[in-house]
Amino acid sequence: EAGVTQSPRYAVLQEGQAVSFWCDPISGHDTLYWYQQPRDQGPQLLVYFRDEAVIDNSQLPSDRFSAVRPKGTNSTLKIQSAKQGDTATYLCASSGDSGNTLYFGEGSRLIVV
Amino acid sequence: GDSVTQTEGLVTLTEGLPVMLNCTYQSTYSPFLFWYVQHLNEAPKLLLKSFTDNKRPEHQGFHATLHKSSSSFHLQKSSAQLSDSALYYCALSDATNAYKVIFGKGTHLHVLP
Numbered sequence: 019e020a021g022v023t024q025s026p027r028y029a030v031l032q033e034g035q036a037v038s039f040w041c042d043p044i045s046g047h048d049t050l051y052w053y054q055q056p057r058d059q060g061p062q063l064l065v066y067f068r069d070e071a072v073i074d075n076s077q078l079p080s081d082r083f084s085a086v087r088p089k090g091t092n093s094t095l096k097i098q099s100a101k102q103g104d105t106a107t108y109l110c111a112s113s114g115d116s117g118n119t120l121y122f123g124e125g126s127r128l129i130v131v
Numbered sequence: 132g133d134s135v136t137q138t139e140g141l142v143t144l145t146e147g148l149p150v151m152l153n154c155t156y157q158s159t160y161s162p163f164l165f166w167y168v169q170h171l172n173e174a175p176k177l178l179l180k181s182f183t184d185n186k187r188p189e190h191q192g193f194h195a196t197l198h199k200s201s202s203s204f205h206l207q208k209s210s211a212q213l214s215d216s217a218l219y220y221c222a223l224s225d226a227t228n229a230y231k232v233i234f235g236k237g238t239h240l241h242v243l244p
Contacts, residue, residue: 022174049230060137060220060234061175074231109174118163118224118232122174 020044022123024110030129031100039095039126043112051120052085052095053109061109067093100130133158135223135235143241150208152238154195154221157202161226164197164204167234169218178206178219211242 023042031037043050048069053061064083065075069090078085082100087093097104107127111120134157142152156162167175179188181197181204188195193208206219221235 051232053234060236063231063233066230068230074228113230118165118229119177119180120167120175120232122176124174 022110022112022121024108024123024126026126027124028127028129030131032131033101034099035130036096036098037100037128038097039108039110039128041093041095041110041123043091043093043110044114044121047112047114047121048090049113050087050093051109051111051113052093053111054106055109055125056106064095097128100128102130104128105130133162133223133225133233135221135233137221137235137238139238140236141239141241143243144211145243146213147210150193150206150211150215150240152206152219152221152240154204154206154235155202156204156221156223158223158225159227162197162199163224163226163229164195165222165224165232166193166195166204166206167220167222169220169237171217175218175220211240213242213244216240216242 025040029037051066052064055061065078065085067087082098085095107125109125111122136155164181166178168178169175179190195206218237220237224232
């Protein structure tokens, strides 16, 4: 069974540039998460979906971050006008069981200079 | 709101000695607790999770007991191995929103020969 796939694996931007991260969850998993993991910190929840619906995006900086999952499968996280403080690894995870086990992708590492 | 506290940023010990990584939490409702492990340059993976029937979860020699009286879910192992060196994250969800999983800051376990 294929795991969670993310791309690109790395991105280096100048401040003010935009970037999109893509995530393909495990087939059949209805719940998809985006976490931000700054260096030497734990994953911090940004947003999560059940199928195509946003369940909680309260921690997503809405002025520059957006996330969609239009068909309830793949998802895109977009950062517009990136700032140095956005430097982090962006982790996508999916879950398909009632026990809330999260399966993570390898992450997309973003550096903003 | 819910929160997870891991007080140790770094734990260094010698191979063969016992391991205990601390995790305490705050949750208004019935919590589910998890331990995830992240090896260098890899994605976090579930190590173990609490059961609703108070059984003690075990995996790869690690175990943890949910103590609601002290709001703790410490991770233990009787004898550390070099391969245990990794980042360990305690995580939490609760009965009102079982799919919202939040993470602690993590503890880096460094096992020396």
